Structure formats: structure tokens, C-alpha cells
Amino acid sequence: MKIFKTLKGYEVYHRVKIIFLLTIFLLINIKAYSGAAAVLPDSLILLPRHSNALLVEKSSQHVFLYSNTGTEIKEIYKAPCSTGEAPGIKIKSGDKKTPEGVYFIKDRYEDKDLSPIYGKKAFPTDYPNFMDKNAGRSGSNIWLHGTNKVLKAMDSNGCIAMENDTIVKFSEYIAINRTPVIIVDTLTMADTEELSVQGSRIQQWLDNWKDSIVSGGYHDYLSFYDNTYLPEISWWKKWRNIRSETVKKNKNLGLYLGNKGIYRHNNIYVIVFDMGLKLLTKKIDFGIRKLFVVKRHNAYKIIGDEYLAPGSQKQGRTDSPLVAAAETLIKVADQGPDIRDVLKKWLKAWSDKDIEKYASYYSKNFHSDGLNKNQWVKRKKSLAERYDFISIAASNVQVKKYKKSIVVRFLQDYQSSGFSATGIKTLIFINEDKGWKIYQESWKRK
Numbered sequence: 254m255k256i257f258k259t260l261k262g263y264e265v266y267h268r269v270k271i272i273f274l275l276t277i278f279l280l281i282n283i284k285a286y287s288g289a290a291a292v293l294p295d296s297l298i299l300l301p302r303h304s305n306a307l308l309v310e311k312s313s314q315h316v317f318l319y320s321n322t323g324t325e326i327k328e329i330y331k332a333p334c335s336t337g338e339a340p341g342i343k344i345k346s347g348d349k350k351t352p353e354g355v356y357f358i359k360d361r362y363e364d365k366d367l368s369p370i371y372g373k374k375a376f377p378t379d380y381p382n383f384m385d386k387n388a389g390r391s392g393s394n395i396w397l398h399g400t401n402k403v404l405k406a407m408d409s410n411g412c413i414a415m416e417n418d419t420i421v422k423f424s425e426y427i428a429i430n431r432t433p434v435i436i437v438d439t440l441t442m443a444d445t446e447e448l449s450v451q452g453s454r455i456q457q458w459l460d461n462w463k464d465s466i467v468s469g470g471y472h473d474y475l476s477f478y479d480n481t482y483l484p485e486i487s488w489w490k491k492w493r494n495i496r497s498e499t500v501k502k503n504k505n506l507g508l509y510l511g512n513k514g515i516y517r518h519n520n521i522y523v524i525v526f527d528m529g530l531k532l533l534t535k536k537i538d539f540g541i542r543k544l545f546v547v548k549r550h551n552a553y554k555i556i557g558d559e560y561l562a563p564g565s566q567k568q569g570r571t572d573s574p575l576v577a578a579a580e581t582l583i584k585v586a587d588q589g590p591d592i593r594d595v596l597k598k599w600l601k602a603w604s605d606k607d608i609e610k611y612a613s614y615y616s617k618n619f620h621s622d623g624l625n626k627n628q629w630v631k632r633k634k635s636l637a638e639r640y641d642f643i644s645i646a647a648s649n650v651q652v653k654k655y656k657k658s659i660v661v662r663f664l665q666d667y668q669s670s671g672f673s674a675t676g677i678k679t680l681i682f683i684n685e686d687k688g689w690k691i692y693q694e695s696w697k698r699k
Contacts, residue, residue, distance in 0.1 A: 262398045288494060292444060293326055293442065293445055294308055294449065295517065296310070297319060297326060298451050299456070300319065300326050300514060301431075304514065305320045305321070306319045306400050306432065308436060309413050309435070310437060311353075311436065311439075314336065318330040333419075334404075336409060336411075337409055337411070343380075343392055345575040346392035355382075356382060357430055357432065357433055359429065359591065371398040372400065373421055376397045378434050384545055391633055397423075398413075431514075435518060441446070455515050462681065466668070468496075471489055476555075478542070479547065488576050495576065506531075506579060508528070509530075509531060510527065512527045513527060523545060524544040524546060525541065526542055528540055530581050541560070593650065600646070608630065616683055617690075647663040648664045650662075658691065661679070662677060677696070678694070679694070
């Protein structure tokens with residue numbers, strides 16, 4: 254009986270030991286599995302929300318479509334393609350090679366615009382870009398397009414050809430001047446957390462670059478540029494004067510960057526973003542900017558840039574649109590709020606029976622129907638308290654500007670629980686306290 258108990262205890266011990274070791278093994282593997290880092294192509298450092306990118310891998314003859322869904326970046330499609338019949342990086346026109354780098358779609362052509370060899374759709378890229386030109390690489394007309402032939406590997410003159418069904422499918426994800434086409438020999442992947450850290454550092458650096466424009470000096474701005482590259486700077490003096498004048502008027506010009514994308518090929522970072530200015534409640538967008546950046550001695554430096562004006566495909570090294578946008582914005586801001594916007598808010602205040610807000614749209618020197626501003630507002634407050642609801646709408650709005658006033662005339666449809674009428678309303682606005690205020694008001698039944 255003692256031997257049996259000993260043997261039984263020995264079996265139990267080993268069973269417990271096996272279960273213990275198996276549990277540890279499973280926990281380690283579960284942790285390893287759950288903690289496995291997600292990976293993405295290392296060229297996609299920052300892809301704007303709800304934007305897409307095309308990656309062409311020459312070695313496998315495939316094109317990949319990645320999309321930022323708003324919650325994650327993931328591969329949407331993978332399809333075969335055909336690149337240049339000659340291997341290597343494109344150097345010159347006619348070498349039948351496909352370039353490598355970060356490019357952008359700059360136009361689109363439909364079936365009716367194309368010869369059959371280009372298939373159902375075609376998208377020209379911006380090759381050669383700034384870096385290509387700087388390196389002496391030539392050639393042009395590097396397109397993504399369909400084909401009316403059977404797709405074969407490395408069978409193009411340098412373009413990226415795809416089957417017609419593929420190019421049609423991909424076309425839904427392509428935005429002019431925004432969708433990057435990143436062409437590499439072989440894709441390499443990176444941990445998404447690592448890419449996120451890189452993206453955060455570059456964005457912080459980009460914010461500092463922006464701040465140097467808004468409030469820094471000439472040398473502060475130039476410190477972001479590499480010694481090998483001198484940017485166009487003739488605009489700085491005029492920009493500095495504009496900044497000084499706005500500060501004297503207790504106004505501050507704000508520069509904002511939107512839809513930022515950060516991409517990489519080898520050691521070159523390509524940063525793309527929308528640029529705009531804001532002053533008080535006014536904003537103006539003035540184009541897309543591309544910065545070509547390298548990291549030297551643990552510091553980012555700009556080695557090239559391109560600017561693309563809104564509605565234009567012409568690129569160039571210039572910052573003068575910043576000055577032009579500032580001059581336009583200041584002129585608009587000095588005129589006060591847009592008169593149609595003021596009218597819309599005035600109508601809403603009265604419909605909401607917000608008497609305090611309603612009164613704020615009237616000049617202190619207002620007079621109509623023998624009433625001054627205080628008497629007028631008092632009468633309107635009495636009506637607002639009397640009626641259960643007020644609804645007022647304007648149509649056929651006509652605006653006529655004079656030297657010191659603006660006359661707004663429109664068809665007014667007035668409905669309330671106690672009175673309804675349609676007629677022509679006339680408002681005379683004057684510029685008072687840097688805003689348009691109603692100086693006189695009249696109404697004529699239609």
C-alpha cells in the first residue's frame with residue numbers, strides 16, 4: 254500500500270509538471286502571437302486619413318494598393334504589372350527602364366482619349382521629379398496604364414502596365430497630385446510602431462519649419478535647409494513686412510498644413526501637404542508643397558522642394574504664392590465678414606429668437622421707422638415673446654457695394670404663429686468696429 258501511494262504520488266507529480274510546462278509554453282506563444290508587431294512597407298511613414306498609395310515592386314512585377322481607412326493602414330489590392338524591359342533605374346530617355354522613387358499622379362486619361370495600347374485608363378506620373386533632375390536623369394511620360402495586350406513581365410518601355418480590369422479598379426482610389434506611386438526594386442517592411450515614431454518626429458520637425466516662416470527670422474528658416482541646397486528666398490523681405498504690419502494691427506497670420514503625407518525611398522523622405530493661411534475668421538488655401546528631405550547627423554534637412562498651385566500642374570521652386578495669398582487674405586479680412594454670411598447669421602438669430610445675438614448685427618446709429626436701435630430691439634423682443642415660433646427665409650439675394658456701405662435686397666418669406674407675409678426686404682450695412690452692421694432696414698409687401 255505504501256509503494257502504491259508513492260507511485261501514485263509520482264504520477265500525479267509528473268502530470269502536474271507536464272500541465273505546468275504546457276501552460277507556460279502556451280502563455281509564451283499566446284503572448285508572442287498577440288504581441289506580434291504589425292508591419293507595413295517602410296516607405297509608408299505617414300499616409301493621410303482616407304488616402305491611398307500605390308507601391309510598385311519591380312522584382313516581383315506586382316503593384317500593391319494601400320489605404321488608410323481612418324483606423325488603420327492596410328493592403329487593399331495586389332495585382333500583377335509589367336515594368337520596363339530593361340532592369341535597373343531609369344537614367345535617360347529611351348533606355349526602356351522604369352524609374353525608382355516617390356512620384357505622384359498628375360493627370361488622368363479615359364478610354365476615349367487613348368490609343369488601344371494604353372488600355373482603358375492611363376495616369377501620368379510626375380517623373381522626372383526634383384531629385385531626378387538634380388541627379389541628371391532625363392526622360393518623360395512614365396505612366397500607369399492598362400493594356401490591350403496579354404500582360405507579360407518586364408514588357409514595357411518604362412511605364413507600369415496593368416490589366417484593364419486592374420487599372421479600372423485602382424482608378425477609384427487615385428487622386429490627382431495626392432496619390433503617391435512609390436516604385437522600388439524590392440519592398441522592405443517595417444514595424445508600424447517604428448514608422449509611427451518616425452512620423453511623429455518628422456511632423457514635429459515640420460511644425461518647427463512652419464513656425465520659422467510664421468515668426469522666425471531669415472536665418473531660422475534657412476537652418477532647415479541643407480548646405481547643398483539654397484532655396485528661393487527673394488520673397489522673404491516682403492513676407493517679413495506683411496507679418497510686421499499684421500502684428501501692428503493686433504492680427505496674426507497663421508500658416509496651416511493639412512493632409513500631410515510622409516513617404517520614403519532609400520534615404521530620401523518626401524513630405525507632401527496642403528498649405529494655407531488664416532487671419533481672424535478668414536482662410537485661404539494656396540497649393541500643395543513637396544519637400545525632399547534627408548537625415549544628416551541626426552537632423553532633418555531639406556535638399557529640394559516643389560510647389561504646386563491649386564488647379565495647376567505646373568511645378569516649380571517658389572514661395573511667392575505665400576506672399577500673394579497673404580495680400581489677398583489681408584484685403585478680404587479688412588473688408589470684414591462676407592456680407593452673405595452676415596445675412597445668414599442675422600436670419601438665424603431672428604428665427605431662433607436669440608434677441609441678444611440679433612441685436613449684435615445692428616449699428617449703434619441704426620434708425621428705421623422712426624426708431625433707434627434700442628427702441629427697435631425692444632419691439633422685436635416683444636414680438637419674439639409673443640409668438641410661439643418665427644421662421645424667416647431669404648431668396649433672390651442681391652448685393653450692391655458702395656464706397657462706404659453695402660445694400661442687400663432680397664425676397665423675405667416671414668412666418669410666425671401670429672403673422673405671415675412675403676415682401677422685399679432692404680438692408681443697408683455699414684462697416685463698424687471691423688464688421689458689417691445694419692444701419693437701416695425697410696420692408697415692402699409684395
